[in-house]
Amino acid sequence: MASPELAIAKAALSASLFRADPVSLSRPDVETLFPLLDATIAQCSRHNVQSCKNWIMANVAPSPARCASLAKYLTVLSKSFSTDAAPRPSIKRKRLHILYLLSDALHHAARTNFRACAETWAPHVVTLMAAAASFDKCPKHKAKLESLISLWAEKQYFSAQVESQLRDAVSTNGTITAVTQAEATPAAASLKIAKDAPYRLPASHGDPSTPWYDLPMGTWLPHLTPNSARPMVPDRIRPIQLSAGLADAPLVDAVKTLLRHANRIYANSSATTDPDAHDVGDGILEDINELGERFVVDQATGDVLRADTYYGWSRPFCEKMRARTAQPLLLALAVISIALAVAVTEASAKILVRLPQS
Numbered sequence: 001m002a003s004p005e006l007a008i009a010k011a012a013l014s015a016s017l018f019r020a021d022p023v024s025l026s027r028p029d030v031e032t033l034f035p036l037l038d039a040t041i042a043q044c045s046r047h048n049v050q051s052c053k054n055w056i057m058a059n060v061a062p063s064p065a066r067c068a069s070l071a072k073y074l075t076v077l078s079k080s081f082s083t084d085a086a087p088r089p090s091i092k093r094k095r096l097h098i099l100y101l102l103s104d105a106l107h108h109a110a111r112t113n114f115r116a117c118a119e120t121w122a123p124h125v126v127t128l129m130a131a132a133a134s135f136d137k138c139p140k141h142k143a144k145l146e147s148l149i150s151l152w153a154e155k156q157y158f159s160a161q162v163e164s165q166l167r168d169a170v171s172t173n174g175t176i177t178a179v180t181q182a183e184a185t186p187a188a189a190s191l192k193i194a195k196d197a198p199y200r201l202p203a204s205h206g207d208p209s210t211p212w213y214d215l216p217m218g219t220w221l222p223h224l225t226p227n228s229a230r231p232m233v234p235d236r237i238r239p240i241q242l243s244a245g246l247a248d249a250p251l252v253d254a255v256k257t258l259l260r261h262a263n264r265i266y267a268n269s270s271a272t273t274d275p276d277a278h279d280v281g282d283g284i285l286e287d288i289n290e291l292g293e294r295f296v297v298d299q300a301t302g303d304v305l306r307a308d309t310y311y312g313w314s315r316p317f318c319e320k321m322r323a324r325t326a327q328p329l330l331l332a333l334a335v336i337s338i339a340l341a342v343a344v345t346e347a348s349a350k351i352l353v354r355l356p357q358s
Contacts (some may be wrong), residue, residue: 003080003190005079005080006073006074006076006080006291008078008259009069009072009073009074009075009076009077010034012069012072012073013066013069013072013073014030015065015069015071016063016065016069017033017059017060018030018207019020019031019065019158019202019211020200020202020203020244021063022062022063024202024203025099026207026208026209027207027210028209029059029210032055033052033055033056033059034315035048036048036051036052036055037074037077037101037300039051039052039054040052040090040097040101041077041089041094041097041098041101042094042097043089044096045098049100049101049104050104051102053104053105053108056070056105057105057108057109057112060103060200061109061112061114061116061117062114063116063167064116064119064120067116067120067121068120069118070337071120071121071124071125071206072124074098074124074128075124075127075128075131078094078095078098078128078131078132079131081094081095082344092132092135092138092141095131095132096132096141096144096145098132099125099128099129099132099148100148102121102125102128103148103151103152104120105116105117106152106157107155110155110157117159118158122158122159122162122164124167125158125162125166126162126165126166129145129149129169129170130167130169130174130175131174132145132174133145133170133172133173133174134170134174135173135174136173136174142170145170146167146170149166149167149170151190152166157174180332198246198247198283199246199247199251199252199253199255200244200245200246200247201243201245201246201247202242202243202244203241203242203244204239204240204241205218205219205242206219206237206238206240208238208239209240212234212235212237213234214238214250215237219237219238219239219240219269220232220237222240223236223237223320237338243265295307
């Protein structure tokens with residue numbers, strides 16, 4: 001059974017492949033990677049390594065973000081190997097196969113001038129090497145790791161500092177300390193880059209290979225007719241084609257506003273550093289009701305000034321729909337009352353006509 005960390009790393013890798021960086025991959029293309037990795041780790045044959053390496057070079061190497069996601073996934077995957085699984089290949093051989101795969105990818109990345117691969121993989125390769133070296137009394141296995149490091153040093157894939165960390169990881173049976181800062185720095189840098197990156201529209205909203213019921217809810221909007229009971233035609237529900245490129249300023253502002261409101265809803269406390277969090281007035285405190293809504297009540301009138309849950313319909317929309325449905329209902333009740341009054345009057349007149357004159 002996959003660990004939560006492995007599931008998260010796999011989801012992050014898949015998300016980076018779906019993103020248009022530089023070209024978005026379809027779901028079948030993304031799902032092709034994981035069987036290739038499993039086959040290579042289980043049997044490090046020439047065919048398996050080349051098939052997996054070719055996929056990586058075609059779809060991962062051009063993007064530094066994808067290189068980082070793949071390295072993180074392989075690192076978590078290497079740590080997730082359990083003795084409860086199939087006895088062959090062994091855990092140390094599986095970890096060695098991962099290093100062989102990366103070595104082949106590094107060789108072809110150097111030939112094609114994809115320098116981002118080595119730079120992005122450097123801290124993770126040290127962690128993978130340490131995991132592969134964390135076994136006692138296996139000199140042949142250690143010799144294979146040292147031979148791999150010597151090959152990388154000869155080809156100058158990594159800096160001298162990284163090479164030293166790799167050799168230390170093997171000599172100390174997987175004990176690494178100096179790499180901690182090396183892992184933290186790229187992570188902080190990638191996080192800053194992600195926050196500063198411009199907002200871009202994808203080529204389409206939704207995956208063409210996904211069934212209609214798994215598509216984003218926004219793809220249903222063109223098929224919904226207001227105030228109509230006509231059902232949607234599932235065969236007509238398709239991903240929405242967009243103009244790929246930088247998003248317009250109003251759209252970016254709308255997305256940032258949505259994210260800011262969502263962050264405020266899920267904050268641990270109503271006190272927040274967000275300047276737009278208290279838009280009702282100073283001195284007004286928020287509370288949480290039984291439904292989990294953050295709400296503000298007017299102390300004078302008792303009216304709810306603001307309440308958010310992020311799920312479902314907004315409160316203004318519900319109030320608008322209630323007002324729209326209340327007016328026809330009142331009108332219908334008035335018509336029924338008039339009709340009943342007319343009917344009673346006519347019935348009374350007929351009864352009076354039929355009564356005998358005294």
